[in-house]
Amino acid sequence: MKRILILCFLAAAVLSACSPSKEQGQKTKVWNVASIQVDGHPQNEAVKKMGEIFGQLTNGRYRFEVFPNELLGPQRETLEQVQYGIIEMAIMGNPNVSSFEDGFLTFEMPFLFDDEAHQRRFFTTSPLVEKLFARTEKYNFKIVTYFTAGTRNMYAKKPIRNLADLKGMKIRTAESDTYAKMMKALGGAATPMSFGEVFTAIQSGVVDGAENNEASYSSTKHYEIAPYYSYTRHLIVPDYLIMNKKLYDSLSAQDKQALAEAARQAADYEVELWQKDAQERLAQVKEGGATIVYDVDSKALQKAVVPLHEELTQNPEIKEVYDAVKATSELK
Ligand code: GCU
Numbered sequence: 479m480k481r482i483l484i485l486c487f488l489a490a491a492v493l494s495a496c497s498p499s500k501e502q503g504q505k506t507k508v509w510n511v512a513s514i515q516v517d518g519h520p521q522n523e524a525v526k527k528m529g530e531i532f533g534q535l536t537n538g539r540y541r542f543e544v545f546p547n548e549l550l551g552p553q554r555e556t557l558e559q560v561q562y563g564i565i566e567m568a569i570m571g572n573p574n575v576s577s578f579e580d581g582f583l584t585f586e587m588p589f590l591f592d593d594e595a596h597q598r599r600f601f602t603t604s605p606l607v608e609k610l611f612a613r614t615e616k617y618n619f620k621i622v623t624y625f626t627a628g629t630r631n632m633y634a635k636k637p638i639r640n641l642a643d644l645k646g647m648k649i650r651t652a653e654s655d656t657y658a659k660m661m662k663a664l665g666g667a668a669t670p671m672s673f674g675e676v677f678t679a680i681q682s683g684v685v686d687g688a689e690n691n692e693a694s695y696s697s698t699k700h701y702e703i704a705p706y707y708s709y710t711r712h713l714i715v716p717d718y719l720i721m722n723k724k725l726y727d728s729l730s731a732q733d734k735q736a737l738a739e740a741a742r743q744a745a746d747y748e749v750e751l752w753q754k755d756a757q758e759r760l761a762q763v764k765e766g767g768a769t770i771v772y773d774v775d776s777k778a779l780q781k782a783v784v785p786l787h788e789e790l791t792q793n794p795e796i797k798e799v800y801d802a803v804k805a806t807s808e809l810k
Pocket of ligand 1: 553570571572627651652672673689690691694717
């Protein structure tokens with residue numbers, strides 16, 4: 479079914495890729511962007527805004543088309559589509575990028591950033607970011623910008639307030655060895671699977687719960703089957719907007735500059751939208767019957783993952799990024 483969808487989409491893309499823009503009397507190139515998120519999600523909104531800005535800065539020579547809801551497949555598949563130039567762009571979770579470059583594994587370390595502001599400070603000010611991003615180019619994809627994906631919290635059919643509550647629980651995580659190690663350190667067990675599979679896995683009891691930000695907890699309706707959302711705040715892990723490297727290389731210097739400016743504004747916009755969206759999502763899930771658990775012993779969870787930090791920072795590529803992250807912390 480997915481293949482058929484993609485084939486139909488490709489046929490349509492070929493037909494629409496170069497539609498003449500009436501105002502300018504010139505060709506408008508359409509860049510297709512894959513997203514697993516629902517319509518109205520801050521990341522999709524930010525990408526739409528980026529498309530508008532890029533379009534304006536290039537006199538309407540480019541237009542973005544966002545395909546939400548995993549319409550073009552799970553993230554791993556859309557990353558391949560970007561690499562092969564089947565689609566131009568995709569919004570990508572960190573584990574798909576860290577499977578190519580170890581430095582990105584750093585962001586999967588639990589309790590790495592002090593808070594979301596720290597993450598933002600790191601991605602907007604650290605001189606390492608650009609160098610780190612450039613390392614994926616040899617795999618034929620370029621990171622255009624980071625996006626915040628908020629803070630991830632655990633949810634299940636019961637509250638999770640401490641390590642004892644987590645003991646023996648099977649929690650769905652995204653596909654990453656680091657997350658498996660994290661769950662083990664916290665006394666539970668990770669069951670990795672892609673985003674679209676989680677609802678059924680919770681419903682059928684394959685897993686006891688999962689972990690995600692407010693937007694995903696709400697938009698997937700996981701709160702209907704795992705109604706306790708506990709503020710464990712264990713991960714603040716970014717997403718990225720990636721694009722085909724050859725396509726990027728084919729742009730003129732001026733268009734590259736326009737794209738960078740549009741991406742910068744989109745990233746700011748997304749952060750701006752995120753907080754408000756998270757509050758609205760929380761209100762929605764509460765209305766839907768969810769209980770929000772704030773009194774979590776985060777300190778105990780944090781302590782339990784110290785050996786994991788020590789283990790991971792043995793890897794020099796992780797250590798380099800880890801030190802750069804810590805250099806942007808405002809905590810003493
Ligand atoms: C969030 C995040 C995605 C990630 C997803 C998941 O939605 O933004 O990048 O893939 O969670 O847990 O799979």
